[in-house]
Amino acid sequence: MKLQGNMEINEQGQLEIAGHNLVDIAEEYGSPLYILDEEEIRTNCRAYREAFEKFYPNSMTLYASKAFLSLAMARIIDQEGLGLDVVSGGELYTALKANVAADKIYFHGNNKTLEELDMALEAEINAFVVDNRYELDMLNQMAGKKDMIADILIRVTPGIEAHTHSYIQTGQTDSKFGLGIQNGLALEAIKEAKELENINLKGIHCHIGSQIFKLESFAKAVDVMLEFVEDVKEEAGVILEELNLGGGIGIPYTDAEEKPDIEEYAKIVAESITAKCEELDIPLPKVINEPGRSIIATAGSTLYTVGSIKEIPGIRKYVAVDGGMTDNIRPALYEAEYEAILVNKADQAEEELVTITGKCCESGDILIRDIQLPQAEAGDLLLISCTGAYGYSMSSNYNGITRPGVLLLSENSIDWAVKPQSYEDLIANDVVAERLK
Ligand SMILES: Cc1ncc(COP(=O)(O)O)c(C=O)c1O
Numbered sequence: 001m002k003l004q005g006n007m008e009i010n011e012q013g014q015l016e017i018a019g020h021n022l023v024d025i026a027e028e029y030g031s032p033l034y035i036l037d038e039e040e041i042r043t044n045c046r047a048y049r050e051a052f053e054k055f056y057p058n059s060m061t062l063y064a065s066k067a068f069l070s071l072a073m074a075r076i077i078d079q080e081g082l083g084l085d086v087v088s089g090g091e092l093y094t095a096l097k098a099n100v101a102a103d104k105i106y107f108h109g110n111n112k113t114l115e116e117l118d119m120a121l122e123a124e125i126n127a128f129v130v131d132n133r134y135e136l137d138m139l140n141q142m143a144g145k146k147d148m149i150a151d152i153l154i155r156v157t158p159g160i161e162a163h164t165h166s167y168i169q170t171g172q173t174d175s176k177f178g179l180g181i182q183n184g185l186a187l188e189a190i191k192e193a194k195e196l197e198n199i200n201l202k203g204i205h206c207h208i209g210s211q212i213f214k215l216e217s218f219a220k221a222v223d224v225m226l227e228f229v230e231d232v233k234e235e236a237g238v239i240l241e242e243l244n245l246g247g248g249i250g251i252p253y254t255d256a257e258e259k260p261d262i263e264e265y266a267k268i269v270a271e272s273i274t275a276k277c278e279e280l281d282i283p284l285p286k287v288i289n290e291p292g293r294s295i296i297a298t299a300g301s302t303l304y305t306v307g308s309i310k311e312i313p314g315i316r317k318y319v320a321v322d323g324g325m326t327d328n329i330r331p332a333l334y335e336a337e338y339e340a341i342l343v344n345k346a347d348q349a350e351e352e353l354v355t356i357t358g359k360c361c362e363s364g365d366i367l368i369r370d371i372q373l374p375q376a377e378a379g380d381l382l383l384i385s386c387t388g389a390y391g392y393s394m395s396s397n398y399n400g401i402t403r404p405g406v407l408l409l410s411e412n413s414i415d416w417a418v419k420p421q422s423y424e425d426l427i428a429n430d431v432v433a434e435r436l437k
């Protein structure tokens with residue numbers, strides 16, 4: 001397994017993160033456990049900030065909260081000078097509770113409820129990324145009642161099919177998100193927005209998908225989006241000042257994948273915008289980008305304890321751990337691949353081929369199919385790397401399994417970003433049971 005962030009193998013052949021021995025961490029905090037390497041989060045944030053400052057200063061990077069959000073995470077993001085993209089009342093609530101300034105928050109979602117729109121209006125967030133005509137009308141009415149003007153971007157689908165798993169492609173015309181450029185729906189919405197009294201249209205947004213390795217896909221999106229900006233100017237007389245290009249840079253989950261470079265991404269985006277604006281003779285827009293995965297994925301890993309081991313002669317050896325699809329749904333949902341290491345045998349030769357399974361009652365609960373590891377035994381500690389994005393945030397209580405805690409590690413501190421759930425937490429909301437006693 002490639003060592004990520006501040007991982008190191010110590011003299012006893014055990015894995016450490018930010019100088020903390022994970023064997024000791026498991027003893028003190030138990031397993032399964034999500035671990036976050038704070039310095040790695042900050043490094044990734046800085047990489048975006050510095051790259052855009054260098055190549056396109058009129059820009060803002062928002063962290064896509066859906067990848068992982070907690071109060072501590074929101075504070076780290078804020079301290080590093082990034083804004084936040086939220087997609088629900090819950091994420092907005094967390095961001096506000098963490099004291100993130102409202103004008104650094106953008107609100108996404110294809111079906112924001114009226115309560116959520118109201119909450120965001122009251123908070124005076126920077127902008128709504130309006131996904132459809134219904135939302136546009138509701139927002140206009142609600143802002144009108146409050147005597148407010150809602151700043152918005154309109155989410156459009158540029159008709160680009162990014163090279164990624166179909167479940168996480170979002171830029172194509174046949175998508176539940178946004179309004180199509182090619183079929184004219186986006187332009188119609190813009191013409192309507194222009195006429196609405198309580199709406200201020202600042203710009204447009206697109207997100208072509210997630211886990212994208214080909215940086216040219218973003219350049220393609222820039223071209224389509226700016227051609228649309230030009231059309232909007234001609235056809236509706238509206239100057240769109242803000243261009244939000246979404247998130248999506250991939251990260252290498254396995255050694256076989258190569259890391260797209262954040263600086264290279266910013267450079268490609270900046271160069272394509274500058275060239276296209278010059279060609280179309282339109283003003284340079286303010287650029288927003290919203291990375292999630294590439295900020296938090298490599299900073300996170302999951303620590304498990306090995307339990308049962310079953311060998312089916314001539315077929316497969318299953319090594320089961322004390323978590324599974326409840327803490328990481330991505331292998332089951334997207335056939336996502338991961339790498340792992342035996343923490344307490346980190347310097348030993350990888351001598352057997354095994355399959356890592358979880359403990360859920362599902363045959364599909366396999367975390368890693370076919371991985372070379374040192375000889376595993378019950379009680380060994382297994383760490384799966386790069387689980388920081390969409391691990392905890394997509395976790396569930398299936399099979400009555402409690403959500404593991406998220407431990408934030410830095411050189412000088414260890415503390416819970418989120419405490420582990422208890423069995424009591426599982427039944428805390430079962431109110432009617434009282435009557436059935
Ligand atoms: C609108 C939007 N912005 C940003 C992101 C973050 O994407 P990623 O985590 O791939 O950077 C997503 C998720 O795919 C998204 O849907």
Ligand SMILES: N[C@@H](CCCC[NH3+])C(=O)O
Pocket residue numbers: 066168170210211330334389390
């Ligand atoms: N949850 C997805 C990506 C995010 C999709 C959000 N638009 C994943 O784990 O890869």
